[in-house]
Amino acid sequence: MKNRVQTMDFIKKYAMIIVLALVVIFFAIMTQGKIILPQNISNLISQNAYVFILATGMLLCILTGGNIDLSVGSVVCFVGAVGAELMISLHVNVFVTVLIMFALGTLIGAFQAFWIAFVRIPPFIVTLAGMLAFRGLSNVVLDGQTVSIGDKEDFIFLFGGGANCYIPDAFNVEGVNVTCIIVAVLAAIVFILMQIRKRNIRIKKGFDVENPVGFYIKNCAISAVIVAFGLGLAFYKGIPTVLIWLAVVILVYHYITSNTRVGRYFYAVGGNEKATKLSGINTNKVYFLAYTNMGFLAALAGMVTIARLTSAQPSYGQNYEMDAIGSCFIGGASAYGGIGTVPGVIIGATLMGVINLGMSIMGVDQNWQKVVKGMVLLAAVIFDVVSKRGGKLIAE
């Protein structure tokens, strides 16, 4: 009995990782290994950078109670449009432009957050309005045209997803990027050492710890993935610059959500707002923070988007909000709020990315890809809801 419960817990906890592994294997077979070619691993990151960034921000909104932000796609487009116009039409310096873009995104976030948090207009309504308004404004700013930023190489390199946006190799070995391998190995070693140190401190204090076999298997597996991933990149062109941004966003937000008081508040509000308020926490501020932050990250996603496409267009960013929301729910965030982690969301986003990429390589029709993604999302949330109900499919 106890064993069965433990197995169930294990499956629930690692369900999406298992699914991700199976999906990768599936596509590796179906594409004769093409999906694990170095170039495709590199593409997976460049193509999906915006999803990782937006999904991280969306997680905070969803944590506060299953609330979503529909406006992010339009905000991405609008901030990108303003940035492109600043650089091209007004010849503003690249770094000043970046600062202005961040400020603009944050301001837009704060504007929407004000209505949501303090006036308590439902987030769905506020961000639906934002979605319409900022799409319209993008068109106005760009005058309906495409603005190319192809000659702003600094900007493109900085946020890059383009052909040459890779961290240069310090060693100059033919066919393989040694810097990339070193970084990957170092990252894996630092990760393992930190985990061991944390575990040792807990043992010293006499706390419960995971059993050693599980602990080492888990962490070695994670390190192996990091190294394998690094090797993949090394045999293509090395570390895409955009990966640096992703790593920073993921690490910072993972730390915030799991180790800080503010992070704790997001979970508390989503878990039980009344109890949180009675615990002396200003819940309005928590909502405000979630949506303001979403604007900030949308600005970053805007930069990444125009850098990758080397232009700004009024149609950019469409359905980005859906990719972000989907990644969160596939990654185990609860549609009722209070549950979800950054690593979970990253796995959700990766799963979506792999499915996209795999089906594209297989030559599956775009429209069928959407059908598959929709079904994956539905299945993930059904799994979440039903498993929480103790396996009963039909609600009482």
Add this chain to the structure above:
Amino acid sequence: MAKILLEMRNITKTFPGVKALDNVNFQVEEGEIHALVGENGAGKSTLMNVLSGIYPFGTYDGDIVYDGNVCEFHDIKESERMGIVIIHQELALIPYMTIAENMFLGNERGKSFKINWNETNELAAKYLKMVGLKDSPQTLIKDIGVGKQQLVEIAKALAKNAKLLILDEPTASLNEDDTKALLDLLLSFKAHGLTSIIISHKLNEVAYVADKATILRDGATIETLVKGVDDMSETRIIKGMVGRELSDRFPKRESHIGDVVFEVKNWNVYHPIYNERKVVDDVSINVRKGEIVGISGLMGAGRTELAMSLFGKSYGVDISGELFINGRKVELENAGKAIKNGLAYVTEDRKGNGLILSSSIKINTTIANLDGVSKHGIINKDKEYAVAVEYKNKLSTKCPTVEQNVGNLSGGNQQKVLLAKWMFADPDVLILDEPTRGIDVGAKYEIYCLMNRLVDEGKSVIMISSEMPEILGMCDRIYVMSEGKIVAEMDGKEATQEKIMSHILSVAG
């Protein structure tokens, strides 16, 4: 002798860990008004929920014989089809629908899909006339007062061809005139042959309107009093309701009582939705260092509302009055301020207002005092874990690890986590609202011990409880609250259940 309309035989209903009804027998004759009385938690509502099919056939033991047939109700529709209609204490009307729409909700008039509005309104008018309401059936519910809403509920029941009407605390939110009108209406229905069961705490009403009164206590039938045969005075009924022995269910404690630490003067609170309704009326209370003060009263007396409004104005509007902590006047605008000033409120509604069920014991333990485990906004997770384990051991909470989700714990253990949360916040004054509701006897005793330990450490406790034995067994001093007012204050040693009850009822009447 009149015909027996309803007989409930040997009804037993258990909830996980609690026997709510234990071999209850209950008989109602056709054409009578039968009162069902008992303390909170005696099992009155449970019994009526069994009768109306809310707890479906199969989830209880025993037989329901209605109109000569053994019935197996699987849901409320089935019992309604037989003419058994229950009107709950909480009015279940939809404010932005008309009277007529509300009356026929789920029972719409008309053919297949189409609602026949003419028939609906005509029928509604007919039943409204029967209950003496002159408003148009097309008036919105939100535009009529509570008294009239209660009449609409009755008209709605009549529209379902009720033969047996069950009213759960029908006068709880009514003023004196509306109450009198409602009771007279019931008497006139009786003259037309309608049978009613009325659940009420207001014993003068019971004496006025009922032909018989059945007394429930601790999930069992104690006795049935018959008008004209037995004494049906309030004192007689109270004796039946409370007649149990106080044994050593409460741990002994020597009181060391100091100065007044927390004082409330002329506290007034209005209802957040019905702004004209005063829920707390000119309350002045105090508590001393090392003292356990009880607030006794019936449900709906305004005790929780008082406590929550004191705790950083977490309930109500237009709050007025003064608060003093250690003689210093304080303003507590929100829960955060209240906590900083040494107050804690342990809610009666641990799932709704107290715990984050989707989070771990650890996270719940520290949420009201994250300062205690963090520096510069960064949580020291090892320290947090240590705190959670410390309180788990202190309160002997039963759980595999403190990483366990609170939602998976039993009621008693959840209550301990809730107490741990507020003990870790290190308050001087704890307001415990129904601290032992819904938990078993063993866990209750542990919580009593904990309360004793808290006051021994020099803290003060205000305990709100509907269970009179617990108030009598634990408190140094007792306030009695009724209809928003403090109606009596007595020394713990001199108080008796009869005394408290009679204070409550003298105001209710």
